[in-house]
Amino acid sequence: MSALARWCHEHRLSVVFLWAGLLVALALSALFAGAAYSNDSKMPDTESATAIELMRDNAPDSAGASGTVVWRAGVGELGVRERMTAALEHIALSPGVAAVVSPYTEAGARQIAADGRTAYATVNFAEDEDDLAESDVDAVRDIATAARTATLHVELGGGVFTEAPAVSKWSELVGIGLACLLLLLVFRSAWAAVLPVITAVAGVVTALMATMLLGHVMTLADVTPTLGALIGLGVGIDYALFIVNRHRRNLMTGVDVASSIAKAMNTSGRAVVFAGLTVVVALLGMLVLGIGILNGMAVGAALTVLLTVSAAVTLLPALLGMLGLRVLGRRQRRDLVAGGPRPNTDADDGVWARWAERVRRHPKRPAIVAVLIMAIVAIPALSIRLGAADAGNDPASSTSRKAYDMLADGFGPGFNGPLVLAAQTPDDTSRRALSDLVDRLGATDGVAAVTAPPAVPGTTFSVVSVVPNSSPQSARTGDLIDHVRDDIVPAAEDGSRLRVYVGGTTASSNDFAATLIAKLPLFIGIIVALGFLLLTAAFRSLLVPLIGALTNILTLGAALGAIVVVFQHGFGTELLGVGSAGPVEAFVPILVIGVMFGLSMDYQVFLVSRMHEEWSRTGDNHRAVRVGQAETGQVVAVAAAIMFSVFAAFAGGGMRVIATFGVGLAAAVALDAIVVRMLLVPALMHLCGRANWWLPKWLDKVLPRISVEGAPESEQPARPADEPVSAGR
Incomplete structure (x- = not known):
């Protein structure tokens, strides 16, 4: 280097x-x-993905992107009907639109709520959401919003019409500004x-x-x-x-x-x-x-x-x-001119030196306090509920949230997340079995309504819509999906060639979460094992990487705990401008674990590398731990404060996913640097004594040697005569 x-x-x-x-x-x-970004989160080899593929192959109008135009007024009034019919006819002629189902047609007769004031039209596009031209969506949006009047409220719902939140352009600048301020105060x-x-x-x-x-x-x-x-x-x-x-x-x-x-x-x-x-x-x-x-x-x-x-x-x-x-x-610079070079005394003087000495004298007490603090923050993580935020979590002022609320009020809470059943019916027996399935679904607890096409001889594919009586994010909806898949559908398929696959947005979210949860132990095992091997090779120790791995688990728990409190229980989501409480996005824990495991390892490396440097020089464990903590304490604290500022600034940027990362990482970094690295790790290393640096001889021979501190260089002269010190520049 x-x-x-x-x-x-x-x-x-x-x-x-x-x-x-x-x-x-x-x-x-x-x-x-x-740019060529894609938010395709479909999971291959899942039931919901199979349902999507079947609909794409057999009912292309149902497989493309779709959205809803929702309005509320006196629906029976002639003026409203004429105004919305004209708008929908205009939308149907727009580029990229495959079909529009109006509530004023026979096919859409059920799209008027029982209160007679709320109705919606379904807009199906020819392309998937990722392939859909933004101009086509904007054209439909402009036509729909142009139909608004003082008494006619028109909103747009569905993923295709959900506008990206207004992301603050100041997040990066605020984070950078705070970092500069902290660095200026220190340096x-x-x-x-x-x-x-x-x-x-x-x-x-x-x-x-x-x-x-x-x-x-x-x-x-x-x-x-x-x-x-x-x-x-x-x-x-x-x-x-x-x-x-x-x-x-x-x-x-x-x-x-x-x-x-x-x-x-x-x-x-x-x-x-x-x-x-x-x-x-x-x-x-x-x-x-x-x-x-x-x-x-x-x-x-x-x-x-x-x-x-x-x-x-x-x-x-x-x-x-x-x-x-x-x-x-x-x-x-003036001090250097006046007094000449001075030795580094960080290990013996200052706040961090005194703190390090206090931890050395009484290691058990700070260790217990640190574990209690981290455990308390991590406890909410035990109740984490994975899923996907939807329009119901959008800010109350957004058109997608207004459309969501109007549909929930007019048609029931489950209307915003119906289960979509893709059914293959190759013969008459399977078609009769599907008819029986529809009847049984209609009588199932938790189901508000079932919509199925009329039985037509020769039809080999059908799409059935099942509306739960609970919201898409409710645990009861998840239970209903499991019940339909595990009990109701297998019973209907038994003895026939009927094959039914349960899909829809809610089912896809559940499948995504289930797949990630199933693979989470493998992911954690791999990164912990690799991190353990890297630290073992670097510090020639078994206890140091073990302490690092165990304390990292506490940090990860704290990160997830903070996320659950804020985003799942809703303490501060409106303040952050990211809507209301809801389940944690399924992929967030994976990313937080990956990022935070690496960041917490960073602090472990910076802290322990100075300890190892002193241990290699003196062979005194207590001195090595104390000196390492004293000399790195300030810079680790400042580094954590900077990272906290950056992450916290992004948390207020307006994007729910990024805000979730920001909150989790900000909380974890602060706790990891102050509680774990400055309390728990030094205390444990004092308690372990010389065993910190023990490594079996056979393992020492096998492991590659990685030098973190570098080979010591010979001391340089104070300063060559031809390099003057300037105090004024």
Whole structure:
């Protein structure tokens, strides 16, 4: 690492121009190619996916994207009927529209509510939602909204008409601004404060351009760039912070600029690379799930982390070389001129040194307190309910939420999430069996209504709609789906060639959640095992990685607990501008676990690498733990505060999924850095004593050697005579 750092320092202008050239090239390529995002979350090999495929093959009008135009007024009034009929006829002629079912036709006679004031029309498009032209949707939206009057309320519902929330453009800027403020308070130097931000932004923007291009070769959800920016800004600023902090400490001890950069990169730089790789490993662990939309998120986020690490170990040394001693504050430069180099006393003086000594003297007490705090925060995670947010969770002012509420009020809570049964009826016996199934479904507890086409001889495929009497997000609806699949449908199919597949939005969400839950143990096992092996190889220890793995589980529990409290129970969702309470998006825990496992490993690496460095030098466990905690305490706390600020800023950006990540990661980072790394881990390592650094000889021979701290360099002279110290620059 020192050789790379020296090269980047010596060729600093070239490095800066290389980064600028890379960014411009990627930006032009992305501008030319355009974005190609897809939110396709269908799960292959699930019953709901089979139902979709059957409808696509046998009833294309039902398989394409669809939405509803909902209105409320005196439906029986002639003026309303004429106005809406004209609008619907206009919509039917719009490009991309396959069919419109009006409540004023025989086919749509049931689309008028019992109160006589609410009605809806179904709009079926020819293409899937991912393939549908936005202009076609906008045309239908414009026609429908033009029909509104003072007494006629017209809204649009369904996924195709759901408008993306107004995402705040200020999220990134607020996070960056808070990070700069914190860095300025710590470093007392404007240059030192902006360097980590410049480095992180360079890595993140480059990654965003690359991610846009990546969308042309694999499935990437439209939240992938925002997720990448959220993670990249947090880790990028932190990684650069650790290197800049080490460089400043070296300068204050009298090391010249070039040698200081090399030493900082050979210690903190190595830790940054190792920590970044652990995050990448945790993110890429999601690939074992085999789910396209998650694969894209994982690869996009991992690419962002890789590029921010690359910026930290190449661009940052070049920028540090350009600044020279201006990375120190004016007072520090004056002190260096007046008093000369001074030894680092962080291990013996200051708040963190006193705190580290207190933990050393009484390790049991902080360990117990830390476990209790983390357990209390994690308890709500035990009641987590996975699913999918729908229009009922949208902000109350949105047209999709208004349409959702109007349909629920007029037709019942289950109307917004009907079960859609795709039935194959190859012969008369199977058609009679389907008729019996429809009758039994109508008499089933939890079913409000069943709609089926009239029996027609020779029909080999039918679509049956089952409306529950509970809302789509209700646990009772999930129970009904299981009952229909496990009991009612098998009984109807028995003795016939009838084959029925239960689909629909609610069933698809349940299948998605069930698939993820089934694969979750494999995912956790893989990332924990890989993380354990990496830490074992780096620190030549079994206890250190074991402590890291166990404490990471506490952190993950705290992250999920915070998410459940805010988004499932609704404490603060309206304040964040992301609608009302609802189930947690099924893929959120997977991503939070992957990201947070990597981030918590980061803090473990930065903390323990300094401990291991001191242990290797002195062989004194208590001193190693105390010195490591004292010297890294401030920078870890500042790093956590920066990451908390970035994540919290994104939580208020207006997107429910990103807000969920922001809240979970912000809470987890704060608790992990302060409670786990500054209380629990040092306390446990004091209690374990020299056993922390024990590794069986046979395993020591087998494991590869990974140097996180780097080989110690010979002490450099205080400062060459030809490199004067300026106190005024």
